[in-house]
Amino acid sequence: NAGVTQTPKFQVLKTGQSMTLQCAQDMNHNSMYWYRQDPGMGLRLIYYSASEGTTDKGEVPNGYNVSRLNKREFSLRLESAAPSQTSVYFCASSEGDEQFFGPGTRLTVL
Amino acid sequence: DQQVKQNSPSLSVQEGRISILNCDYTNSMFDYFLWYKKYPAEGPTFLISISSIKDKNEDGRFTVFLNKSAKHLSLHIVPSQPGDSAVYFCAVLYNNNDMRFGAGTRLTVKP
Numbered sequence: 001n002a003g004v005t006q007t008p009k010f011q012v013l014k015t016g017q018s019m020t021l022q023c024a025q026d027m028n029h030n031s032m033y034w035y036r037q038d039p040g041m042g043l044r045l046i047y048y049s050a051s052e053g054t055t056d057k058g059e060v061p062n063g064y065n066v067s068r069l070n071k072r073e074f075s076l077r078l079e080s081a082a083p084s085q086t087s088v089y090f091c092a093s094s095e096g097d098e099q100f101f102g103p104g105t106r107l108t109v110l
Numbered sequence: 111d112q113q114v115k116q117n118s119p120s121l122s123v124q125e126g127r128i129s130i131l132n133c134d135y136t137n138s139m140f141d142y143f144l145w146y147k148k149y150p151a152e153g154p155t156f157l158i159s160i161s162s163i164k165d166k167n168e169d170g171r172f173t174v175f176l177n178k179s180a181k182h183l184s185l186h187i188v189p190s191q192p193g194d195s196a197v198y199f200c201a202v203l204y205n206n207n208d209m210r211f212g213a214g215t216r217l218t219v220k221p
Contacts, residue, residue, distance in 0.1 A: 101153030
């Protein structure tokens with residue numbers, strides 16, 4: 001089992017460009033999440049999906065959209081990237097209280 | 111407003127000694143608490159959790175203590191090992207799916 005996988009590992013964007021971060025899990029979990037981690041701060045929830053077909057805003061959703069494509073996949077889209085979105089992005093999945101995290105995507109917006 | 115606070119950004123201990131990592135929270139309605147461990151260039155991994163109906167949970171070298179009246183929890187690692195060197199995040203489960211994290215404490219265990 002690969003667990004939670006994320007692509008790409010690294011990405012550099014220019015301000016205003018768009019991109020989609022991909023996440024997939026092979027643990028048959030219902031819930032999936034997107035977090036961002038900034039220096040000196042904990043992980044902050046951007047969006048989550050409690051089940052296939054549903055998505056909800058977390059603590060910091062502005063500037064992002066998500067798609068729960070199927071039970072395995074949950075993507076995060078930046079329509080018009082801003083320097084404030086420079087961060088490390090983590091995807092996670094869960095079936096109970098424990099969340100399983102992917103290795104992260106380091107995004108830099110110039 | 112930070113709902114989960116880890117006031118010590120770093121902690122250094124000698125191998126074999128006890129490591130104590132602390133966490134404070136603001137909302138007395140929080141009822142499930144977790145600790146995650148993170149190595150560089152990896153995602154966080156679950157370490158141990160505790161429900162508000164308990165005041166202690168133990169798993170091998172790791173023990174979490176919960177003081178509800180003080181809104182404080184702590185993670186004890188005994189004995190500490192060099193492989194425990196990582197960033198430790200305290201988290202609370204808020205509204206079923208919404209987890210809030212502290213800023214983390216970087217633990218260094220010296221041989």
